[in-house]
Amino acid sequence: MFFEIIDVFISGLINGSVYSLMAVGLTLVYGVTKAFNFAYGSFYVLGGYFAWLLLVRYGVPGGYLTVIVTAVPFFFVIGFLSEKILIAPLRRYGDWEMKVMMLTLGLSLFMDYSFQSVFGPRVKSIPSFTEDIFEFGDFVILHQDIAIFTVSICCMLGLRWVLNNTRIGMAVMATAQNPVGAQIVGIPKDFIYAATFAISTILAGMGGILLCQKNLINPMGGSDIMIKAWVITAFGGMGSIRGSLYAAFILGMLEAFVGWYFGMMYVQIATLTLLLVTLAVRPKGLLGRE
Amino acid sequence: MLQVEGLTKRFGALIAVNDLSFHVEAGQVFGIAGPNGAGKSTLYNLITGNYSYEGKVVLDGRDISGMPPHRIARRGISRTFQIPEIFPSLTVEETVHVGSRFGSRGGVDVQHASEIIDVVGLGEELYQKTGALNLLGKKKLMIGAALATKPKILMLDEPMAGSNTTEILSLMELIKKINQDLGVTIIIIEHFMKVLTDLAQVLMIIESGTLVCSGKPAEVIQDERVVKSYLGDSYA
Numbered sequence: 001m002f003f004e005i006i007d008v009f010i011s012g013l014i015n016g017s018v019y020s021l022m023a024v025g026l027t028l029v030y031g032v033t034k035a036f037n038f039a040y041g042s043f044y045v046l047g048g049y050f051a052w053l054l055l056v057r058y059g060v061p062g063g064y065l066t067v068i069v070t071a072v073p074f075f076f077v078i079g080f081l082s083e084k085i086l087i088a089p090l091r092r093y094g095d096w097e098m099k100v101m102m103l104t105l106g107l108s109l110f111m112d113y114s115f116q117s118v119f120g121p122r123v124k125s126i127p128s129f130t131e132d133i134f135e136f137g138d139f140v141i142l143h144q145d146i147a148i149f150t151v152s153i154c155c156m157l158g159l160r161w162v163l164n165n166t167r168i169g170m171a172v173m174a175t176a177q178n179p180v181g182a183q184i185v186g187i188p189k190d191f192i193y194a195a196t197f198a199i200s201t202i203l204a205g206m207g208g209i210l211l212c213q214k215n216l217i218n219p220m221g222g223s224d225i226m227i228k229a230w231v232i233t234a235f236g237g238m239g240s241i242r243g244s245l246y247a248a249f250i251l252g253m254l255e256a257f258v259g260w261y262f263g264m265m266y267v268q269i270a271t272l273t274l275l276l277v278t279l280a281v282r283p284k285g286l287l288g289r290e
Numbered sequence: 291m292l293q294v295e296g297l298t299k300r301f302g303a304l305i306a307v308n309d310l311s312f313h314v315e316a317g318q319v320f321g322i323a324g325p326n327g328a329g330k331s332t333l334y335n336l337i338t339g340n341y342s343y344e345g346k347v348v349l350d351g352r353d354i355s356g357m358p359p360h361r362i363a364r365r366g367i368s369r370t371f372q373i374p375e376i377f378p379s380l381t382v383e384e385t386v387h388v389g390s391r392f393g394s395r396g397g398v399d400v401q402h403a404s405e406i407i408d409v410v411g412l413g414e415e416l417y418q419k420t421g422a423l424n425l426l427g428k429k430k431l432m433i434g435a436a437l438a439t440k441p442k443i444l445m446l447d448e449p450m451a452g453s454n455t456t457e458i459l460s461l462m463e464l465i466k467k468i469n470q471d472l473g474v475t476i477i478i479i480e481h482f483m484k485v486l487t488d489l490a491q492v493l494m495i496i497e498s499g500t501l502v503c504s505g506k507p508a509e510v511i512q513d514e515r516v517v518k519s520y521l522g523d524s525y526a
Binding site: 167170171173174177178180181182183184185186187188189190 | 338340358359360361363364368369370371376377378379380388389391392393432435436438439
């Protein structure tokens with residue numbers, strides 16, 4: 001029983017670490033640009049296909065190291081161009097937020113059906129980081145889980161470092177707090193919006209690369225992960241990175257323990273119940289600001 | 291230094307700024323006044339690149355018309371707003387550093403930033419979150435962040451609004467110091483005529499986006515058109 005609980009706890013920790021990666025990307029974009037990105041889940045699926053192409057289809061040398069190293073610039077460019085070409089032109093309209101929501105919803109559908117056309121409707125799988133296991137008596141943990149957790153945490157620490165220590169990070173933080181004030185001190189707001197979108201796309205793609213090892217790559221699977229990321233974002237507080245982090249780990253744990261104790265069919269109910277109760281008590285979420 | 295030629299801004303049928311031309315000399319304090327809705331803040335938004343417009347804005351012989359706000363800030367025009375626009379979760383020091391870092395190429399000019407904090411008198415609040423400052427502190431900090439970009443021209447939009455007499459005197463001293471000690475050209479929109487007559491060498495009055503009168507403040511406030519359209523008979 002004890003080892004079982006530890007096992008579930010570790011599962012929750014790993015889920016939470018990847019969810020945090022996904023939700024922080026989403027909340028970062030909302031916090032800085034005030035845009036709802038409904039195509040976020042599709043970028044997650046693109047991450048899965050990106051890993052599949054390199055590892056399975058082309059068998060690139062270097063395995064996951066090559067995938068992760070190339071994914072960063074790839075998803076940065078994809079995200080940056082998506083924002084510049086599709087979203088930025090909408091900002092000149094008064095009701096641009098609604099237009100962005102509709103556009104990203106359309107982009108999501110376009111991407112999902114494109115995945116289906118290009119890669120076929122069947123799910124695909126990618127190999128694990130490693131097949132090794134760590135055994136301690138009855139207690140077993142996959143090296144893959146340790147690797148997923150480690151990469152997620154490294155991505156989060158990397159993001160934190162970028163935000164706190166780099167010129168672009170300082171500009172992102174300033175723009176998030178006051179886009180008008182940012183411009184008067186010489187910060188290129190439009191570039192920062194695009195860069196933020198690009199950073200969040202990296203996080204979504206990285207989430208896909210990590211989680212698709214455990215969950216298969218489904219061309220239409222983006223909506224599930226997007227809903228989950230939105231639940232975490234709303235639960236943690238829209239625009240609050242710290243809130244999203246807490247919410248991701250709470251939900252990761254909740255999923256793991258509810259799934260283990262009551263069965264997987266109750267996971268979604270528990271998740272949404274927690275969200276509703278939280279929003280009823282704290283409409284702005286855990287750490288949302290007025 | 292700053293040449294504004296035939297500036298016009300239309301919002302649908304409304305002409306907010308109508309064929310306005312003027313020039314500001316280096317080292318000057320240039321005052322702008324006019325009734326509410328005269329187009330003063332719109333004029334600032336045009337010069338700093340927030341709106342598109344017809345006409346031309348030239349800074350030191352270089353046409354800056356159509357440039358985005360951040361590039362105009364880097365060219366040397368910085369501004370403040372009526373409601374202090376700052377970064378609430380950053381400290382006073384961090385806010386000035388943001389201005390220093392992005393106002394010009396390269397990293398933070400720590401020494402310059404430190405001098406600016408002293409000039410605006412916020413040395414004791416260095417590590418205080420800007421959201422916790424009082425209104426005067428926020429105004430001074432916004433001026434500090436603008437100064438940290440090393441501007442040639444600082445455009446102040448009603449800096450005295452909501453201030454009491456002591457605060458007004460303090461801000462007037464600060465503006466004089468920035469102009470005289472730091473050599474920054476000042477353009478100031480203000481409703482307090484005493485402030486403008488004390489600080490400005492040139493005063494321009496606009497109404498409905500159109501130039502009413504421009505010249506030495508002492509002469510402008512005696513101008514019949516200004517008295518009639520803005521100051522009122524009781525002022526004269």
